[in-house]
Amino acid sequence: MSYYITTPIYYVNSDPHFGHAYTTVMCDVLARYKRLNGENVKFLTGTDEHGQKVAQSAIKFGVEPQVFVDQVSLLFRNMMDALNISYSDFIRTTEDRHKRGASALWRELFERGFIYFGTYSGWYSVRDETFYNESELTQEGLAPTGAAVEWIEEPSYFFRLSSMQEKLIKFYEENPNFVKPGYRYNEVKSFVKMGLGDLSISRSKLKWGIPIPNDETHVMYVWLDALTNYISALGYPNLDGDYATFWPASAHIVGKEILRFHAVYWPAFLMAAEIKVPQQIFAHGWWLVEGEKMSKSVGNVINPLVLINDFGVDYVRYFLCREIIFGNDGNYSRSSFINHINAELVNKIGNLVQRTLSLVHKNFGGVVPYDNFDKEEILEFAHNIVVSYCKAMDNMDISHAISYIVSLAEEANSYIDKHAPWRLPVGNDMKRVLYTLLEVIRHIGILLQPIIPDSACKILDFLSVPREERTFKYSGINGALKTCQLPNFYIIFPRIQ
């Protein structure tokens, strides 16, 4: 089975921040999960490099736009490497392959009669790269997002979005899982039911963009340009190769503020061009700081690289996945960061690994005490945890999936306390208890791989689990440990002071 997952492509007007790191890590976790499930995964991320916002930033820094976007796009790539992101492709909208795809989609829409020429007059927010109606503005005359708006009046091409309203509603009704979580689906549907006006899709006063086919005095509206990345990265307009394998996408993961673009405009463009629409749009919430969205413009941004430098990549990944129920908003605080790590990774999982391996090394010279024992109840529990975890992951309920791993570690810690293997004579009972614990740890290691890949790898290395036996297929008795000599181990989860 093939699985295609995407992040939004990020604006390169300024450095990457915590919010960008968040979406990217969530997608990475899902991509890794699917790979471990044996699926053929394509995971796309990249940068959105055109538009007025980026052009203005280049001017502010006094460099040519292309030089500027080259620099900032590289910072995003570096952030992804620092976060251990397993993306399979990184697309930049200034690449030729993307320009080709976006121009082809434009032509397709034009030839099918969905584009006409007119004049746009209305409000525009550069920060949001969004057109707003008068009625959408706040009393202070700002965009609903709080961004400043400016009045623009210019010749423009329009997309006949209004003609797609009925088709979209029918599509939502037939595909209730198209937008997740469910309450977002309802929001999208009501928005479309309220009526759709046509959408301005070109800018004539801006130079930094993809020229419109047959009219070089306009560039494409940055959102039409950007959304096309999801197919241009697959080789569109070429319909074989990756496009044939991976389109329609399995899931576009986006922040809730850009849901409308993905769940309304994007399927409308695609339907008009008679291209299949993606299977699902998942809208996640925001990281807040003292109740306000973490964003560059507010100036309350946490730099993920500083956190990684302070705590290591896996602690950062764990916190991102664990703190917020995927879909909801959540607050960033250093104390909750430290609490989650110390309470779960250090006290529950790290401790279990440490205690068990010390006893195996002390009493059996590090040889797995395997002896075809009757299965202990806790192993049944571990096998069931794998099922629950996969169910949660399939629903993109990442924090919940982690809570299953934590509960398995809790169960194992009670088991170790109850049986107190350190008090048993070196013999069969001790062997059985330690072997059972090693098996539980093997399961924990397998399940942790999508979340904290490096640490999970160390755990599985401590157990000498062969690299090719680390997929979910090997959970349960399929991959049960056999007797072998284990390597030396060390503390994987140091406590944060």
Ligand code: MSP
């Ligand atoms: N370029 C557009 C997306 C085009 S996709 C075809 C864009 N870029 S962005 O740089 O502003 O990135 C927005 C994304 O960053 C959000 O959708 C979200 O995924 C992430 N976040 C930015 N700030 C965030 C928080 N404070 N919290 C969580 N994620 C947020 O929009």
